[in-house]
């Protein structure tokens with residue numbers, strides 16, 4: 001594509017979702033990522049138990065993201081053709097998995113407050 | 120048991136993230152070129168894909184110029200969406216917006232059509248009689264669909280009752296065309312498809328709608344009751360040889376019949392028979408469903424203006440611009456953008472995206488007393504939908520070379536889901552960004 005730049009990409013995403021929704025989604029993603037960093041720093045550790053629960057949520061995030069994308073795009077799994085299609089689909093699944101796990105981790109951490117200090 | 124993560128790791132990760140962000144920022148490329156002072160009077164004919172995009176680009180680049188856009192249509196049509204509408208995947212509203220919504224402030228919109236263009240006197244006169252003098256003229260009127268050239272045809276026939284589809288006509292006709300297609304794929308029968316002998320916009324569109332129709336019939340379990348026949352105007356199914364072979368292969372695989380050198384001459388809606396001109400004389404074909412794509416020509420005002428080629432496409436009237444610079448060959452203050460250009464390829468919205476920076480460059484350079492440097496290589500692209508959920512992202516240039524945007528990643532002749540995603544979700548946002556002058 002001609003003049004393909006980050007600005008073009010942002011313009012395309014703004015058009016895709018509408019500028020407000022797009023930046024709201026970006027904001028939500030940023031807020032959860034920051035919240036995640038915040039609880040990591042606050043707790044000074046990655047809680048294995050919360051991490052485990054978050055991990056259990058990952059397959060659900062992956063499947064939900066893939067199902068959602070297929071639904072929105074009038075597609076079915078049999079439409080997946082070449083390697084790039086698989087990569088994109090895996091990317092969607094990975095985003096769904098990681099996204100949901102971060103959300104779950106953050107919600108657990110914020111819901112329970114800081115853990116008692118530990119060695 | 121708690122698994123501890125050293126804080127320093129997190130910090131390092133954070134720094135890494137920041138570095139990544141900076142790298143992404145660098146990708147954004149140089150900021151928009153500097154604004155140029157000018158008092159030039161610039162008239163843009165047409166506010167479609169090319170006209171609206173140009174108005175926004177020039178408004179962003181020029182200070183003090185008087186930019187006038189002439190277009191009588193209140194609605195802006197996103198035409199690549201017509202295919203999705205005619206396939207039952209989108210409502211008419213998907214392709215409709217307001218012309219005024221795309222025009223920047225500071226640009227004057229004359230809501231009327233050009234009736235007379237006089238490149239000798241540098242003047243455009245509208246249907247309503249308003250006279251617009253210009254220093255530079257940008258012709259972006261698109262093309263006219265010549266429905267009358269097909270005997271017996273009328274847009275009133277479009278819909279399930281007569282089994283007629285004409286999705287090129289408008290968003291509303293694309294909806295009626297879908298109802299016709301829906302009924303045909305329910306009941307079965309013979310479906311005729313094809314393209315005109317003139318140049319046309321999006322030459323892949325007649326093929327797409329047929330492949331989609333075949334897919335829909337298959338999904339409904341009615342494939343064995345439907346017959347599909349594609350009537351090509353030339354000795355090939357697509358003008359670019361390598362794409363022709365691929366399309367033929369797909370049609371063979373899916374048991375779709377095709378004929379060469381068959382040009383639709385007339386339809387008889389009473390008998391449901393279409394007549395084609397062939398090298399062996401006229402041939403009648405009965406149908407239950409027919410998709411009509413009419414001959415396409417420059418609008419009459421352009422054909423009367425003296426801007427057209429005198430010795431090429433004389434029955435169609437495309438304007439005589441340089442293949443590379445898109446500047447008129449005889450009137451150096453006239454440029455063409457989009458479907459109106461008399462160049463061998465490039466009647467797609469994707470080509471408009473490549474026309475825009477070229478014309479902007481040459482026009483602005485001239486205002487600055489320089490020579491422009493950019494050129495158009497014939498880039499034409501058409502996401503050739505092969506079934507709902509899959510497409511081939513075919514892109515090519517003047518030399519019939521494939522020019523993939525994502526070489527090594529998105530194979531042009533492979534039926535891919537990602538190519539479908541581009542057509543289904545990414546194309547309209549990209550098109551809109553182009554209208555705003557941002558892509």
Ligand SMILES: Cc1cc2nc3c(=O)[nH]c(=O)nc-3n(C[C@H](O)[C@H](O)[C@H](O)COP(=O)(O)OP(=O)(O)OC[C@H]3O[C@@H](n4cnc5c(N)ncnc54)[C@H](O)[C@@H]3O)c2cc1C
Pocket residue numbers: 164165166167168169170189190191192197198199200201202231232233234259260261262286287320321324418420456457458459466467468469470471500501502
């Ligand atoms: C069914 C279909 C499917 C398509 N699919 C694709 C696709 O998948 N990909 C792709 O890239 N392209 C596709 N296209 C082609 C694409 O829509 C056109 O190539 C593109 O719109 C051309 O832009 P343009 O500015 O030249 O003309 P247009 O967008 O048609 O705009 C022309 C404007 O000029 C105005 N006008 C006309 N006469 C006058 C006059 N005398 N005075 C003033 N104004 C006038 C009209 O009102 C109109 O607003 C498709 C087209 C159709 C019909």
